Amino acid sequence: MKITLKTIADEAGLSVTTVSRALAGYDDVNEATRQRVMEIAERLGYQPNLTARHLRSKQTSTIGMVIPRTAYFADSFFMELLAGVGRQASAHGYDLLLSVQPPGDEELAAYRRMVAGSRVDGIVLARVLRHDPRIAYLQQANHPFVSFGRSETSDYPYIDVDGARGMRRLVQHLAENGHRRIAIILSPWELAFTTTRYEGYLEGLDAIGVQPDEAYVAEGDLTQQGGRDAAARMLALPEPPTAIIACNDLMAFGVMEAVEQRGLRVGHAVAVAGFDDVPAAAHAIPPLTTLRQPIYAIGCQMVDMLVRLLRGETLEHAHVLIEPELMVRASSGPQPAQA
Amino acid sequence: MKITLKTIADEAGLSVTTVSRALAGYDDVNEATRQRVMEIAERLGYQPNLTARHLRSKQTSTIGMVIPRTAYFADSFFMELLAGVGRQASAHGYDLLLSVQPPGDEELAAYRRMVAGSRVDGIVLARVLRHDPRIAYLQQANHPFVSFGRSETSDYPYIDVDGARGMRRLVQHLAENGHRRIAIILSPWELAFTTTRYEGYLEGLDAIGVQPDEAYVAEGDLTQQGGRDAAARMLALPEPPTAIIACNDLMAFGVMEAVEQRGLRVGHAVAVAGFDDVPAAAHAIPPLTTLRQPIYAIGCQMVDMLVRLLRGETLEHAHVLIEPELMVRASSGPQPAQA
DNA sequence: ACCATAATCCAAATCGTTTTGGAAGTCAAG
DNA sequence: CTTGACTTCCAAAACGATTTGGATTATGGT
Numbered sequence: 001m002k003i004t005l006k007t008i009a010d011e012a013g014l015s016v017t018t019v020s021r022a023l024a025g026y027d028d029v030n031e032a033t034r035q036r037v038m039e040i041a042e043r044l045g046y047q048p049n050l051t052a053r054h055l056r057s058k059q060t061s062t063i064g065m066v067i068p069r070t071a072y073f074a075d076s077f078f079m080e081l082l083a084g085v086g087r088q089a090s091a092h093g094y095d096l097l098l099s100v101q102p103p104g105d106e107e108l109a110a111y112r113r114m115v116a117g118s119r120v121d122g123i124v125l126a127r128v129l130r131h132d133p134r135i136a137y138l139q140q141a142n143h144p145f146v147s148f149g150r151s152e153t154s155d156y157p158y159i160d161v162d163g164a165r166g167m168r169r170l171v172q173h174l175a176e177n178g179h180r181r182i183a184i185i186l187s188p189w190e191l192a193f194t195t196t197r198y199e200g201y202l203e204g205l206d207a208i209g210v211q212p213d214e215a216y217v218a219e220g221d222l223t224q225q226g227g228r229d230a231a232a233r234m235l236a237l238p239e240p241p242t243a244i245i246a247c248n249d250l251m252a253f254g255v256m257e258a259v260e261q262r263g264l265r266v267g268h269a270v271a272v273a274g275f276d277d278v279p280a281a282a283h284a285i286p287p288l289t290t291l292r293q294p295i296y297a298i299g300c301q302m303v304d305m306l307v308r309l310l311r312g313e314t315l316e317h318a319h320v321l322i323e324p325e326l327m328v329r330a331s332s333g334p335q336p337a338q339a
Numbered sequence: 340m341k342i343t344l345k346t347i348a349d350e351a352g353l354s355v356t357t358v359s360r361a362l363a364g365y366d367d368v369n370e371a372t373r374q375r376v377m378e379i380a381e382r383l384g385y386q387p388n389l390t391a392r393h394l395r396s397k398q399t400s401t402i403g404m405v406i407p408r409t410a411y412f413a414d415s416f417f418m419e420l421l422a423g424v425g426r427q428a429s430a431h432g433y434d435l436l437l438s439v440q441p442p443g444d445e446e447l448a449a450y451r452r453m454v455a456g457s458r459v460d461g462i463v464l465a466r467v468l469r470h471d472p473r474i475a476y477l478q479q480a481n482h483p484f485v486s487f488g489r490s491e492t493s494d495y496p497y498i499d500v501d502g503a504r505g506m507r508r509l510v511q512h513l514a515e516n517g518h519r520r521i522a523i524i525l526s527p528w529e530l531a532f533t534t535t536r537y538e539g540y541l542e543g544l545d546a547i548g549v550q551p552d553e554a555y556v557a558e559g560d561l562t563q564q565g566g567r568d569a570a571a572r573m574l575a576l577p578e579p580p581t582a583i584i585a586c587n588d589l590m591a592f593g594v595m596e597a598v599e600q601r602g603l604r605v606g607h608a609v610a611v612a613g614f615d616d617v618p619a620a621a622h623a624i625p626p627l628t629t630l631r632q633p634i635y636a637i638g639c640q641m642v643d644m645l646v647r648l649l650r651g652e653t654l655e656h657a658h659v660l661i662e663p664e665l666m667v668r669a670s671s672g673p674q675p676a677q678a
Numbered sequence: 679a680c681c682a683t684a685a686t687c688c689a690a691a692t693c694g695t696t697t698t699g700g701a702a703g704t705c706a707a708g
Numbered sequence: 709c710t711t712g713a714c715t716t717c718c719a720a721a722a723c724g725a726t727t728t729g730g731a732t733t734a735t736g737g738t
Binding site for chain 2: 003045047048049050051052054055060062067069079080082083086087089090095096097098099100101112113116117118119279280283
């Protein structure tokens with residue numbers, strides 16, 4: 001049988017109100033009766049019905065997160081983010097409500113269920129699109145959220161990796177290794193970070209005095225296959241690039257395949273670089289030069305920001321930019337002329 | 340302003356009851372009025388308050404999972420399990436409630452909050468202990484659950500990897516490569532699977548006609564450091580083992596370190612094998628021979644079982660044993676005499 | 679005209695908690 | 709003896725849905 005406040009109230013000869021207030025620690029209940037109530041609650045193993053509490057108090061101590069059911073990103077991205085979010089949510093006394101959904105309408109519906117269904121106090125989201133319906137919805141519903149990634153169109157709390165700065169740094173590194181014909185394989189344009197990374201690439205070229213060449217710009221689908229195909233096309237050009245940047249590590253692995261299939265050596269004839277620093281990057285052969293995103297730490301920090309919002313505090317820094325760390329490894333090789 | 344059933348009822352000139360039943364598809368409401376109700380609900384963007392619904396109906400369409408906040412296991416274990424559980428929960432229309440907790444009392448408290456607090460319909464748990472208080476609690480509370488791992492003491496639905504069979508297979512493989520002095524570094528005894536794996540190891544030795552030697556049995560803490568220390572001690576014996584099995588891959592990596600620190604070559608002088616087949620195992624140098632646990636698939640299957648329980652169906656197979664696949668790689672090398 | 683049946687609708691109870699707005703009793707000061 | 713303050717308790721109203729047990733009206737058969 002369920003132990004409710006009423007059970008305790010009957011046992012103690014008190015009203016439900018008093019029992020509730022005794023357990024909640026209000027000071028309008030006699031210390032002796034509070035002790036008695038607590039003792040009975042303990043003895044009966046009372047556990048409050050959280051659903052009822054949430055309904056009444058309109059707070060759930062729960063943070064929501066919707067994870068796309070897709071192989072679009074390598075799983076590791078969301079898993080690592082989730083680890084950070086979960087870890088920090090726990091530290092603040094929050095649970096996590098997860099909904100794994102196919103992207104599109106069902107994904108948005110999951111957000112609506114969470115928000116309008118009063119299941120969560122706040123939401124963490126990632127993989128921001130340039131025109132993101134989820135963000136539009138959350139803003140219109142005026143529900144607290146923090147996102148990993150930004151879009152230029154509107155203002156909300158976010159953490160993002162400074163993709164432009166990372167790309168400038170990477171182009172500079174490649175130039176220092178003697179490269180001038182530097183290609184890039186972009187992520188799909190609908191993703192918000194594509195723009196900033198592309199801009200960084202262009203600024204990087206400008207800084208080293210190289211004219212951008214649109215033959216050296218391709219759009220990939222973030223898969224290894226996509227990276228390989230795009231790289232294969234570029235390497236077949238009359239003047240192929242000597243360095244290829246991919247917008248994520250998975251595509252970079254594909255680029256490495258394409259380079260080797262052409263009988264060239266990665267890190268010698270052709271430099272290859274990625275973005276993310278997934279665990280496999282350091283173990284690739286040769287190890288992959290890449291821009292590291294501290295995803296776990298970002299997950300933690302997002303929760304910190306969100307919890308502050310939920311407490312009604314104002315964020316001094318609602319827009320956090322993190323510089324990706326350039327991990328120089330063998331794939332970006334030394335001089336291209338050496339090969 | 341919140342849109343509730345009452346909002347719609349007022350708008351339509353109906354009672355809350357009728358609106359509720361119209362939306363729920365009962366056949367005691369006129370088709371014309373149902374259309375009208377649905378149209379109004381659509382127009383106002385009605386979203387049912389799930390908290391209220393759960394309170395009344397005592398169903399949450401949510402599966403609970405508590406993840407220990409510890410570095411005890413490599414993160415990848417729970418993350419991969421979570422990916423499988425999330426994926427399959429989604430397929431059945433369930434959400435996931437996650438609570439990340441430090442192991443011990445707080446962990447158990449999280450289970451109690453979920454169960455007695457009526458937040459979840461069922462629970463998935465992993466990392467079963469020999470005398471597991473969580474299982475004792477769930478059984479006593481008579482709450483549906485499925486576990487990854489079994490303990491001999493009591494009966495409940497589980498999926499487990501057949502550790503004994505895997506170990507027998509592994510010992511046989513090492514024997515075929517000429518090894519007789521085969522050591523094992525066990526996981527802590529409180530973990531339920533330690534016993535079965537140890538038994539499998541003993542049976543394996545018996546099958547190849549080797550007397551077990553307790554100098555070749557150590558207990559590790561599942562960390563790389565722990566594996567290294569235990570292996571270092573064994574390798575310092577007058578008659579050191581020529582093959583070392585670790586109860587997880589992380590410890591096996593530590594064993595490999597210890598072997599090399601002694602100036603021996605893994606896969607030549609000393610064979611090393613692990614358990615799990617984490618992603619890093621295939622990329623280790625040399626690649627690690629190990630027993631593969633299909634964790635993602637197990638996560639999916641646990642949810643399938645749980646959902647069947649929640650539907651009130653009886654499980655034809657409440658105890659599922661999965662044979663771990665032996666991944667033979669270079670670390671278990673050829674003949675030890677070759678070295 | 680009368681009754682049984684079916685088709686629609688709804689008031690009220692329920693889920694288990696928190697919160698509001700007092701009520702009852704005690705005590706000391708005036 | 710009255711008054712006000714203080715302490716301790718509680719009935720009832722939320723919260724927003726679902727469900728129970730009719731009530732009302734229309735329909736059709738006799």
